[in-house]
Amino acid sequence: MRLRFLWPGKTRNRELKSLQDFYAERIRALADVEIIETREARGLPENQAGKIKDLEAVGLEKHLEDAYIICLLDRGTEMTSQELARFIGTVERNSAKPLAFVVGGFLGLADRVVGRADLRVSLSRMTFSHELSRIMLLEQIYRALTIHRGRHYAK
Amino acid sequence: MRLRFLWPGKTRNRELKSLQDFYAERIRALADVEIIETREARGLPENQAGKIKDLEAVGLEKHLEDAYIICLLDRGTEMTSQELARFIGTVERNSAKPLAFVVGGFLGLADRVVGRADLRVSLSRMTFSHELSRIMLLEQIYRALTIHRGRHYAK
Numbered sequence: 001m002r003l004r005f006l007w008p009g010k011t012r013n014r015e016l017k018s019l020q021d022f023y024a025e026r027i028r029a030l031a032d033v034e035i036i037e038t039r040e041a042r043g044l045p046e047n048q049a050g051k052i053k054d055l056e057a058v059g060l061e062k063h064l065e066d067a068y069i070i071c072l073l074d075r076g077t078e079m080t081s082q083e084l085a086r087f088i089g090t091v092e093r094n095s096a097k098p099l100a101f102v103v104g105g106f107l108g109l110a111d112r113v114v115g116r117a118d119l120r121v122s123l124s125r126m127t128f129s130h131e132l133s134r135i136m137l138l139e140q141i142y143r144a145l146t147i148h149r150g151r152h153y154a155k
Numbered sequence: 156m157r158l159r160f161l162w163p164g165k166t167r168n169r170e171l172k173s174l175q176d177f178y179a180e181r182i183r184a185l186a187d188v189e190i191i192e193t194r195e196a197r198g199l200p201e202n203q204a205g206k207i208k209d210l211e212a213v214g215l216e217k218h219l220e221d222a223y224i225i226c227l228l229d230r231g232t233e234m235t236s237q238e239l240a241r242f243i244g245t246v247e248r249n250s251a252k253p254l255a256f257v258v259g260g261f262l263g264l265a266d267r268v269v270g271r272a273d274l275r276v277s278l279s280r281m282t283f284s285h286e287l288s289r290i291m292l293l294e295q296i297y298r299a300l301t302i303h304r305g306r307h308y309a310k
Contacts, residue, residue: 015170015177022170078233081282124279126295127236136291140281 001031001088002098003141006063007134008056008105009040016131023138030145032098036063040105053110060102060113067100069117071109072137074127076120084121085144101141103134156186156243157253158296161218162289163211163260164195171286178293185300187253191218195260208265215257215268222255224272226264227292229282231275239276240299256296258289 011017020035027033038059041052068091079087091099102113114120123136166172175190182188193214196207223246234242246254257268269275278291 013174015173018170019168078280080280084281123281124291125233125235126239126278126291127298128291128294132291132294136279136283136287139283139287143282 001092001145003027003031003033004063004067004098004100005033005035005103005134005138006038006060006100007103007130008038008059010037011131011134013131016135019135020138023135023142026142027138027145030142030149038063046107049107050110052105052107054112056105057110057113060109061116064100064102064113064116066097068095068097068119069100069102070119070121071102071114071117072104072133073109073114073120073122074125076122078122078125081140081143082147084140085147087119088141088144089148101137103137104130106130156247156300158182158186158188159218159222159253159255160188160190160258160289160293161193161215161255162258162285163193163214164197165192166286166289168286171290174290175293178290178297181297182293182300185297185304193218201262204262205265207260207262209267211260212265212268215264216271219255219257219268219271221252223250223252223274224255224257225274225276226257226269226272227259227288228264228269228275228277229280231277233277233280236295236298237302239295240302242274243296243299244303256292258292259285261285 011020024033024035039056040059041055044052088099102109102117123133123140128136166175179188179190193211195214196210199207243254257264257272278288278295283291
């Protein structure tokens with residue numbers, strides 16, 4: 001399985017970056033994985049949200065062409081961990097494409113990126129910081145891979 | 156507002172512990188907060204789940220008597236961050252009790268603890284590790300307090 005994680009900008013919080021590396025390493029033992037931190041719009045005031053999201057869309061779009069695209073959104077489909085694991089298994093069996101998980105930056109994803117999603121998923125009805133969301137996603141994907149392989153993983 | 160966070164055992168993952176301290180400090184600037192790591196059942200095999208959860212219930216119950224009790228469960232009510240913030244505000248205005256948030260250990264909460272909950276909340280339909288759930292909860296409560304106070308907080 002090929003997995004690609006895309007988000008604008010580096011994970012700045014030191015602990016979250018360390019957790020990101022921790023999960024990426026564990027996922028790497030079970031699948032091909034790339035984490036691509038795309039170009040981030042910097043130095044623009046927050047009231048230029050449209051422009052910021054458009055600039056960040058350019059960076060994300062470079063890595064979507066060949067992929068099955070899963071966008072993380074507040075208002076996406078909610079799944080249980082088991083449902084997510086089954087879903088990933090189904091895509092893996094029926095597609096040669098890599099799975100690209102796309103997480104928005106501080107202000108979220110541009111509509112033109114969301115519009116390309118093959119699946120829109122929500123981790124929660126609650127809104128988490130975009131850096132914490134990255135870790136929650138990685139943890140779920142690691143969990144999904146261990147569910148597939150029947151491995152024991154912490155509840 | 157008085158907030159109490161209860162869970163069995165220390166947060167062992169170093170990065171999650173550091174994030175726990177980070178959010179606790181920020182919450183402390185806005186409310187009275189205690190984090191109480193109660194007695195953890197150790198040295199018992201996982202197939203004695205009932206016994207483990209019962210032992211951990213004893214530790215948790217010592218801190219529930221006087222409180223409005225919110226248990227975190229996979230199958231609790233899902234709320235948005237705004238709904239959670241409003242809910243906490245309502246309890247604060249209408250009750251002198253501290254709010255006690257209870258997160259289960261590795262195997263979850265005993266039924267006798269869940270039975271005492273004034274509210275059962277779910278952070279997500281997905282299952283996260285119990286240590287990561289602690290951080291997600293603290294992040295949401297910090298977010299809720301900043302929503303109340305009209306402060307700016309990262310999306």
